[in-house]
Amino acid sequence: MDLLPTPGQMEIASLAADFFGNELPISVIRERRDEPVVVDRRVWSESAELGLFGLGIAEELGGAGCELAEETLLFREMGRRLVPGPFLPTVLGARVAALAGQHETASAILSGKAAVGLALRRGPDGFDAATTPSTLDGRFQLLDAADSRYVLLLDPAGAALVETAALTDVHSEPAIDPGIRLAEARADAVPIIAWVSTQEEPIRLRALVLTAAMSVGIAEATRDLSTEHAKVRVQFGRPIGVNQAIKHACADMAVRAEAALSQVLFAAICVQDGRADAEFQALAAKSVAGRFAVENASATIQVHGGMGYTFEHDSHLFLKRAHVLEHLLGEPADHLARLVAQPAAQ
């Protein structure tokens, strides 16, 4: 047993971190706030060339052959650096296409030619677990679908990929987070081009873990942002970090980040190994990391005082993204209801 990433695993994460630092620094979110998409096509292609979309996909299916552990560390870096763009649905969408045997679609996604946005269902979950659905119906909220050829829907019964162009009544909406693009759309008997059921592949658990990993990154980044400010900001002739009101706020952030990180790494291994309590651990990870990211980001605004309330500062971007992540895969209350219904952990 060793819960910590190996040097090799950390190297993959840090290569990705360097790329994001150069190509998608947080300032991009402010600079492109009025553009229809946040990540331009050049950067998207380079991400594909780096192999970021297929990191956790088997080599024979066109991926890099790493595991969920490595993907988890990648998404933690994305959370830390508030990387914009539809990375999560693209990574999961490539997997769905590959596992469904839609190799052309998979290779279009993996090569960066086609991105995948995320569709959140309005209303109750639609698919029947017993049958394989062929079409999609209903109303949806879309995330980062503007320049995406496909959108991915994650239901408890399974994951479906459809063409964005087949959706109707698409209209964009202002988003609370300038790092995402939001739209509303309808689907009327839209053909499903790739489907993977929950029985075949725990794609939803992967999504929970990867989303939680981004929340961990936010919890860590806001802890660091606050700590740094507490060291350098001088008031009454001393750094504000000497005051327990600030010091203890930072200490609480450190505890939340550590708890969330530990649980997300634990859950990633449980899902990767197919342990009996994988769902328990993934729901626990999502619940803890999601909440702690919001709490840390909120505290960061307070620690920064007036600066924290400005658009120019990064604090609010972390807070807004933390809230976005809370609502991606069903509501937090729904996750808790599922968690309490699970058998006890192993």
Next chain:
Amino acid sequence: MDLDFSKEQVEFREQVRTWLEENAPREIRPEMGPAMREYDLAWQRTQWEGGWAGISWPQEYGGRGLSLLQQLIWFEEYGRAGLPGIDACFVGLSHAGPTLMTRASEEQKTYHLARILRGEVIWCQGFSEPDAGSDLAALRTRARIEGDELVVSGQKIWTSFATLADWQELLVRTDPEGSRHHGISWVICDMHSPGIEVRGIETIEGGAEFCEVFYDDVRIPLENVVGGLNKGWSVAMSTLSFERGTAFTANQVRLASTVEKLIDLAKERTGPDGRRPAIADDEIARRLATARAEVASLRAMTYAGISRNMHRDQPGPEGSMVKLFYSDVAKKVYRLAFDLLGADALRFVSRWEPGGWSGNYLYSYSVSIGGGTSEVQRNIIGDRVLGLPR
């Protein structure tokens, strides 16, 4: 990143589980008093005879000298078996014993360590004073030197099990000129010495293990000083580096099984609407789920801490994060238990009895105070984990 235990470790777990099943005490632990002393010592003796005493103690001192992962397995199984904590033996096994190993003379080690392991003696702690709590270095209990003896006068407080103890790890001021951290000595005190008076302090849960200890010209041989006269502060601090992240595992496992018991209870009991089971109440169900998520995180944090300590010799300050999070979660869990019972919680049931939720709820207020308050833990995290200015 892996959660795999080796074949040997899995066999070791089986071995521990079987031994605990066959040898754990069957009787309910008596409440505070001489019978409890005998119960705790008998259980320690059983562990010694079975070869399981001092699982984290080095072999040269008679311990098992287990690896960190084996310690983790032992404490997990110990917690899972629902066994009582090592309460009265705690100071000897986890505090005074490790300090003696690091700083005591050969004679002191030879005499005391084996007695602790064999379950022959109870140790208590004599650190805190009425005016020296979190600020331990403010302690004022004096010891003057007369010939080859120390003569101790003063008062200690919050000493658990002092009425049952044979020995005490006692911090006294031996150099009145020394300021704060200087001039303190770490002394082995015989609790049966003339001039010692112990008074119980009743706790909010009606518990009686808390005591205050008064010293009126208590004579202690100079040879009982550990680590050199006036060097007690560094001796006291050396104990801290012994704990490498496994010792609280049993408490965490116990807390996790408490949450599972509460979920069962919420299915059986009628909820706040007086009609449906408590678990059908959204707020209760969410609090139970949150508790599950948090105790899971606590365990993952412990695994992360142990993983980190496997790669280095000295444990880092991260242990304070586990302690702080544990305190926070434990208080929430017992408050939830109390709320689940509704008006039934008003009937007092001590934590020693089955269904002792009200007693446990009151007891939970001690977890964020004892062993370093949560505020002190936050200072440690701020200063030593985050490097914030002091």
